[in-house]
Structure formats: structure tokens, C-alpha cells
Amino acid sequence: MNKFGLVIALLLLVITSRAQIANNAGGSNTTGGGSGDTPHDTITYGGKVPVPESKKRAIVVSKVTTPITIDGRLDEEAWKTAAVFKDFYNANPGYNTEPSKPTEAYMMYDEHNLLLVFK
Numbered sequence: 001m002n003k004f005g006l007v008i009a010l011l012l013l014v015i016t017s018r019a020q021i022a023n024n025a026g027g028s029n030t031t032g033g034g035s036g037d038t039p040h041d042t043i044t045y046g047g048k049v050p051v052p053e054s055k056k057r058a059i060v061v062s063k064v065t066t067p068i069t070i071d072g073r074l075d076e077e078a079w080k081t082a083a084v085f086k087d088f089y090n091a092n093p094g095y096n097t098e099p100s101k102p103t104e105a106y107m108m109y110d111e112h113n114l115l116l117v118f119k
Contacts, residue, residue, distance in 0.1 A: 061109060068108075074117060105119075
């Protein structure tokens with residue numbers, strides 16, 4: 001049953017992402033108000049944010065084999081192997097603009113849970 005829930009959650013994520021892209025498709029280009037020197041100054045609706053080659057590789061989410069204490073801290077050894085997501089953009093408010101504060105997300109899973117921590 002837990003695997004079924006994970007599959008449903010991932011399916012909803014894909015559907016939501018595709019719906020956002022469909023809603024934004026056909027829009028015009030806009031500028032981020034910058035000097036035009038960097039590719040981040042030009043944003044195209046429809047999810048077409050410039051992605052550097054170093055960020056195009058797949059991220060592997062590791063399976064944890066030791067019990068994790070849910071306490072909001074990342075001091076356990078298992079968190080060192082977690083997949084790390086960073087370089088987020090603001091979508092609302094803003095059109096793929098730099099966030100005011102950097103955010104990192106750590107992700108792992110075990111036999112029964114998907115483990116996420118945001119920092």
C-alpha cells in the first residue's frame with residue numbers, strides 16, 4: 001500500500017507539472033529586469049528556464065537502511081547520503097527569479113516512507 005501511495009504522489013506531481021507548462025504555453029518572453037548579460041535575465045513562459053549542463057544530470061535518491069529519528073535535524077550519518085536539491089527559483093511571486101533566501105531540500109526513502117527535509 002505504501003508503494004501505491006508513492007506512485008500516486010509521483011503521478012500527481014507529473015500531472016501538476018504538465019498542467020503548469022500547458023497553462024504557460026503560448027506566452028511571450030519577458031525580461032527579468034537585469035542587464036541582459038546573463039541567460040537568467042530572459043525568461044520564457046512554459047518552463048523554459050536555462051539549465052546549465054552541470055544541472056542536467058539525474059539525481060539519485062538513496063534508500064536508507066538505518067532507522068531515522070524524525071527530529072528536524074540532519075546530524076545522523078544517513079543524511080550525508082541523501083539527494084540534495086538546491087538552486088530553486090521563485091515562481092509566484094515572480095517569474096523564475098532568484099529567491100530572497102537560499103533553500104536546500106534533502107530526500108531519502110526507506111521501506112515505508114519518503115523522507116524530506118527543507119533547510
